[in-house]
Amino acid sequence: MPGIFHAGHLSGEILKQVQDDGVPKNFTNNCHLHCLGFIYLRMNHLIAPSILAADFANLQRDIEMINNSEADWVHVDIMDGMFVPNISFGFPVVAAAKKHATKPLDVHLMIVDPDRYLKAFKDAGANGITVHYEACPHLHRTIQAIKELGCSAGVALNPHTPVALLDDIIADLDMVLIMSVNPGFGGQKFIANTYKKLNDLKALSEKKNPGLFIEVDGGVDQGNVKQLLQAGANVLVAGSSVFSSASSADAISHLKRP
Numbered sequence: 001m002p003g004i005f006h007a008g009h010l011s012g013e014i015l016k017q018v019q020d021d022g023v024p025k026n027f028t029n030n031c032h033l034h035c036l037g038f039i040y041l042r043m044n045h046l047i048a049p050s051i052l053a054a055d056f057a058n059l060q061r062d063i064e065m066i067n068n069s070e071a072d073w074v075h076v077d078i079m080d081g082m083f084v085p086n087i088s089f090g091f092p093v094v095a096a097a098k099k100h101a102t103k104p105l106d107v108h109l110m111i112v113d114p115d116r117y118l119k120a121f122k123d124a125g126a127n128g129i130t131v132h133y134e135a136c137p138h139l140h141r142t143i144q145a146i147k148e149l150g151c152s153a154g155v156a157l158n159p160h161t162p163v164a165l166l167d168d169i170i171a172d173l174d175m176v177l178i179m180s181v182n183p184g185f186g187g188q189k190f191i192a193n194t195y196k197k198l199n200d201l202k203a204l205s206e207k208k209n210p211g212l213f214i215e216v217d218g219g220v221d222q223g224n225v226k227q228l229l230q231a232g233a234n235v236l237v238a239g240s241s242v243f244s245s246a247s248s249a250d251a252i253s254h255l256k257r258p
Contacts (some may be wrong), residue, residue, distance in 0.1 A: 001123075001245065007029045016062055018120075027058070027077055032255055037187050041188045044075060044256070045222075045233070045234045045235065045236060045256075046072040046213075046234065046235045046236070046257050047070065047072055047073075047235075047236055047238065047255050048054065048071065048072060048075040048106050048236065048237045049069075049071050049074065049075060049077065049213070049237075049238055049239065049242045049243070049248075049252060050075040050076075050217070050237050050238065050239035051063065051066075051077075051097065051239075052076075052077040052239050053239030053240050053242065053243040053244070053245055055243070059093070059100075060096075061099065062248070063097055063101050064100060065248055065249055066103060067100075067101065067102045067103060067237075069248070069252045069253070070249075070252050070256040070257075071103065071252050071256075072103060072104075072235075073103055073104050073105070073127075073235075074097060074101050074104070074105050074106065074108040074196060075104055075106045075108065075239075076094055076097060076105055076106065076107045076108065077083070077108050077110065078090065078107060078108065078109050078110060078111060078121070079110045079111070079183075079184065080111040080112060081110050081227035082111070082112050083112045083132065083134075083135055083183075083184040084110045084183045084184035084187075085109050085184045086184045088186055089153070091120055091121065092124075094121060094125055095124040095125055096122035097125065098124065099125075101125075103129065105126050105127050105128070106126035106127070106128050106130070107121055107127075107128065107129050107130065108130045108154075108156060108177065108217070109121070109125035109129060109130065109131050109132070109135075110132060110156075110183050110184070112135055113135070114129075114132075114142065114182070115138075115141075115142055115145060115154075118142075118145055118146055118149060118151075120148060122149040122150070122151055126151055127151060127152065128152035128175065129149075129151045129152070129153065129154070130153075130155065130156050130175065130177050130215075131143075131144045131146070131154070131172075132156045132157075132158065132183075133155050133156065133161055133165060133166070134156055134157075134158055134161060136155075139155065139169055140169060140172065143155070143169065143172050143173065144172075149203075151172060152174040152175065153174050154173070154174060154175035154176065154177055154215070155173055155175075155177070156176075156178075156179060156183075157176065157177070157178055157179060158178035158179050158182065158183060159180070159181070159182055159191050159195070162197075162200075162222045163176075163197055163204060164204075166204065167204065168210050171213065172212060173209065175212065175214070175215055175235070176212060176213075176214055177212070177215040177217055177237075178197050178198055178201065178215070178216045178217070178233070179218055180216050180217065180219050181217075181218030181219050183218075188219060189219060190218065190219030190224060191219070194216065194218075194228075194231075195227060195228075198214065198216065198231035198232040198233055199231050201232060202231070202232030204216060205232075213234060213235050214232050214233050214234050214235065215235035215236075215237060216233040216235070216237065217236075217237035219232065220236050220237060220238045220241060220255070221238065221241035221255075222241070222251075222255065222258065225255055226258050229258070236255055238251070238252075238255055241255075242255075
């Protein structure tokens with residue numbers, strides 16, 4: 001099966017039917033994963049807890065918590081200390097996470113020259129791979145390479161990068177990730193201009209890619225979840241607000257049902 005997104009590849013007729021009526025009656029259990037993912041999205045937004053904020057000494061425990069929670073994906077932040085001023089983890093940790101995760105790995109590459117490592121992250125267990133617009137001088141080639149590996153392809157935008165730059169590539173994407181903090185560290189203050197960028201992205205996607213997953217990452221918590229959803233986000237990445245809570249599973253549930 002393809003990766004975890006691919007919602008944009010549904011026909012316009014199906015899109016309209018789901019939007020107007022909910023799950024079409026003629027859908028069967030033989031639907032591809034991307035169809036099921038899209039229907040679920042239209043019924044509810046998705047939650048992707050970031051294991052960057054997990055307890056690395058108890059990573060299996062925290063991943064099993066995600067497995068048993070209302071979360072949908074496991075968000076994996078890869079940092080190289082060059083594109084961003086921090087180093088997180090690499091292939092062995094991704095492979096270890098995959099060993100225990102029962103939900104798809106949503107791998108976010110905050111690294112320079114990500115093309116060098118696409119296959120390695122796929123082999124380690126990535127279901128979806130997101131690269132940064134700012135790190136890819138040949139973005140179309142990179143997106144095609146991700147799809148050829150059988151992964152879903154996403155593009156992330158730093159806070160200073162305008163959505164309009166995606167105009168010529170958005171139809172080829174499965175997801176766009178809007179960074180609502182400057183990438184590199186967890187626990188940062190949410191950047192308010194994110195709401196405008198989400199509105200802009202939603203408008204662009206409605207014209208060119210109606211099934212696009214619109215993900216937001218950075219400072220997501222119970223205080224802004226409703227506004228983020230209203231602005232157009234349909235996938236929420238949450239790290240500190242989940243793993244710093246007394247009950248991480250409850251925190252996920254509150255984000256799922258705000």
